[in-house]
Amino acid sequence: METRELRYFIAVAEELHFGRAAQRLGIAQPPLSRAISQLERRLGVPLLERTSRGATLTDAGSVLLREARAVLDAVAAAERRTVRAATGTPTLVLVAKAGASSELLAKLLDAYAVEPDAITVDVILSGVAEQERMLREGQADVALLHLPFDSTAGFDSEDLGTEDQVAILPAGHPLTGRPHLLMADLADLPGLPMPRWPRRDGTYPDGAGPQVTTHTQVLQLVSLGRACMVAPESCRTQLHEGLVAVPVLDAPRVTTVIAWPPHSRSRALAALVRTATRL
């Protein structure tokens, strides 16, 4: 299987329409049809059911769609890492959610910087749910993730610590007088909806709250009195005036982990991970 065939298949599997897929790929429809049926012939397995109004995936097709995406991610990662290894000074790219674990991150960078053969660490502060992709596609070498929100599937990781969560509310809100809250207290607060985070696939759940991708956005919305949020208690250090944190007893505890792609065995990465686990 060539990556070209996989790109073609992904296009068809996503569009479920040969014509549109061909357009998206910048080729004509007949060669695309041919390429797919050739792929099916070589695998000896039908991947799509053709109808007169498009196509649907077979079970095998669904499997191949998932696997093909993994392959193309690996290819993209290979290109990026190869080019990075050749050009410029050796650098570790660390990706973390903007506004999360900032204290931990600062300590980590400080501690790593004084290590004997520390190299430059580029920090990317990403939106939520982008870190996995960046690690998989080789745009980043290492990430700070937060379980159970992120997933370490496919990565190596080390736990760095666990913390409780707090609700962030505008100062003066009635609930800020309480010593602690339950999740149920925060559901359906009048005028203070919970913001909606993107799912892994980039879509948003239905609901009333504003769509957000970074913690900073949410903090801004909260201080404007337009939303409330539940966040790890380390967020407290970045609360400016007008925001109050109240412990939420039944919110899931959040574990911060440092994660990196397997196979990547650079000395610098190992040193960074070691530094992180010693904090």
Add this chain to the structure above:
Amino acid sequence: METRELRYFIAVAEELHFGRAAQRLGIAQPPLSRAISQLERRLGVPLLERTSRGATLTDAGSVLLREARAVLDAVAAAERRTVRAATGTPTLVLVAKAGASSELLAKLLDAYAVEPDAITVDVILSGVAEQERMLREGQADVALLHLPFDSTAGFDSEDLGTEDQVAILPAGHPLTGRPHLLMADLADLPGLPMPRWPRRDGTYPDGAGPQVTTHTQVLQLVSLGRACMVAPESCRTQLHEGLVAVPVLDAPRVTTVIAWPPHSRSRALAALVRTATRL
């Protein structure tokens, strides 16, 4: 990057010789030279230093070699899983080291078989160090691994239990009278060398012992009085007469884990893992 280019590059990177690599690939040398330099041109990065006696890898080349292998593994896995999804009855393939954790394995299979929608589980008893490859290349869905000998890098896993190790010796050997041993006691035993296990890359370390790939082989060698071994104490259940187990105090404790490739989210696999963790 097409997989063909990656296969070509891997061949050259492993042979460090365009001629031999071309021969191995079944093509002539000039097209191979062209393909590689085309790859370098497209990446904008030199991958090999050509000399008059062969070639050597640049840093970027080493990176690409590692990444390219990962890509081809992913492609192989994609093909296998796609074909498996289409042909035959749904089946989980479980791979375990022959002779290790057999009791645990039996309990797991029994417990899973009575689950509501359990499907067939094919068990492959592999040699040591083959399990990782089989998982990566999609020949198996799930594996029983033993830390610290195996590595879970790149897989999801759940711990199933930890045990101490024992030395397996022929009955009547002087050391069998001792209540416990240290690793040092077992080094350089006259006539009882430790067998040599393959490394991850398939090569064997230097030394006196016989080369082995399965626990069964070793047990046979031990009962013949040709070797001794250190193994998890669960091995005791399979000791036949003539073999004696003695605890080794300073041997690393062995953790048995169940591991599976990320991305693979089948219900059946999830049920098997859940069953395993509940044992």
Add this chain to the structure above:
DNA sequence: ACCGCCGATACCCGCAAGGTATCGAGCCCC
């Protein structure tokens, strides 16, 4: 200095990937 080894270059060939035109089968609508 010469020979031999090895990768690069030059040049040619064939095939398969891509394009255009057209067919055939469902589906919808009138």
Add this chain to the structure above:
DNA sequence: GGGGCTCGATACCTTGCGGGTATCGGCGGT
């Protein structure tokens, strides 16, 4: 129920690229 529309398949042509042979150029070893 028939005509038109949509969409994938088929037929056929073109071309670019992957692969082959022949040869060159450079470096080492004897």
